[in-house]
Amino acid sequence: MMKIAIAGANGRMGKMLIEAVLNIPDAQLVGALEHISCPQLGEDAGAFLGKKTGVMISADVGQVLANAQFLIDFTRPEGTMVHLAVAEKTGTKMIIGTTGLNIEQIASLKKASNQLAIVFAPNMSVGVNATFKLLEIAAKMLNQGYDIEIVEAHHRHKVDAPSGTALKMGEVIAEALGEKLDDVAVYAREGHTGERKEGSIGFATIRGGDIVGDHTVLFAGDGERIEISHKSSSRQSYAQGSLRAARFLQTQNSGLYDMQDVLGLRK
Numbered sequence: 001m002m003k004i005a006i007a008g009a010n011g012r013m014g015k016m017l018i019e020a021v022l023n024i025p026d027a028q029l030v031g032a033l034e035h036i037s038c039p040q041l042g043e044d045a046g047a048f049l050g051k052k053t054g055v056m057i058s059a060d061v062g063q064v065l066a067n068a069q070f071l072i073d074f075t076r077p078e079g080t081m082v083h084l085a086v087a088e089k090t091g092t093k094m095i096i097g098t099t100g101l102n103i104e105q106i107a108s109l110k111k112a113s114n115q116l117a118i119v120f121a122p123n124m125s126v127g128v129n130a131t132f133k134l135l136e137i138a139a140k141m142l143n144q145g146y147d148i149e150i151v152e153a154h155h156r157h158k159v160d161a162p163s164g165t166a167l168k169m170g171e172v173i174a175e176a177l178g179e180k181l182d183d184v185a186v187y188a189r190e191g192h193t194g195e196r197k198e199g200s201i202g203f204a205t206i207r208g209g210d211i212v213g214d215h216t217v218l219f220a221g222d223g224e225r226i227e228i229s230h231k232s233s234s235r236q237s238y239a240q241g242s243l244r245a246a247r248f249l250q251t252q253n254s255g256l257y258d259m260q261d262v263l264g265l266r267k
Helices: 012-022 061-066 079-092 104-112 126-141 165-175 237-248
Strands: 001-005 029-034 070-072 095-096 119-121 149-156 201-207 213-221 224-232 255-257
Touching: 001 012, 001 079, 001 237, 012 029, 012 237, 029 061, 061 079, 070 079, 070 237, 079 095, 079 104, 104 119, 119 237, 126 165, 126 213, 126 224, 126 237, 126 255, 149 165, 165 201, 165 213, 237 255
Parallel strands: 001 029, 001 070, 070 095, 095 119, 119 255, 149 201
Antiparallel strands: 149 213, 213 224
16 A cells, blocks of 8 residues: 655645546545645545545644555655655655656756656656657657757746656657757747758647647647657546556655656667
């Protein structure tokens, strides 16, 4: 039985994760974290489902993680870093879907992974991670005569752009082409930009409505174009992927992994 705590318990993703944990036989919800100003502090974590779980939403990170084998965290970078510091002390393994981490914060994850098992992925969806693999194959085949553009769309509340998933797509493609994304990425176009630079990878961002997450990679050649897309209609796929990540970590004592490791897609 996996003893799991959820960070950001009152958010849309947090609620989806709580519901997913409650609906599988090999997991137990043992903690629900929220920030200190959350109005729902002290309420049952299953109240939104009309269920009594006996797990109250709390802002006490130390107390929650003391009882948890795993923490699933889809919050903000600053919150994830606070949770990580406590998890290092409690030995709580982490599944992190937080996006927008900077270089220093990612370095903290790597350092912590020397003694703590962590799955860190910009997207926990199994389908998205299958798409990463398809993009790797396509980029190697279409490495000459094709311009590459990545278009992503998310809901109006998303605070970072491009999305972590779009950036990961760019990294996968760049690596397949023998490049570093930082050297070939174009994140904005405005005004008189001149002709497209050969070998660049362009990004376009859309924000609006309640779009869960759409990603399309366009390989545009002369006389044809190939599009590889993934469209999310629900956050449920992220929740199910997170639970697969937790099962993977059951046999890991330390290390920094991603969903390619979880799904056995790593070379």
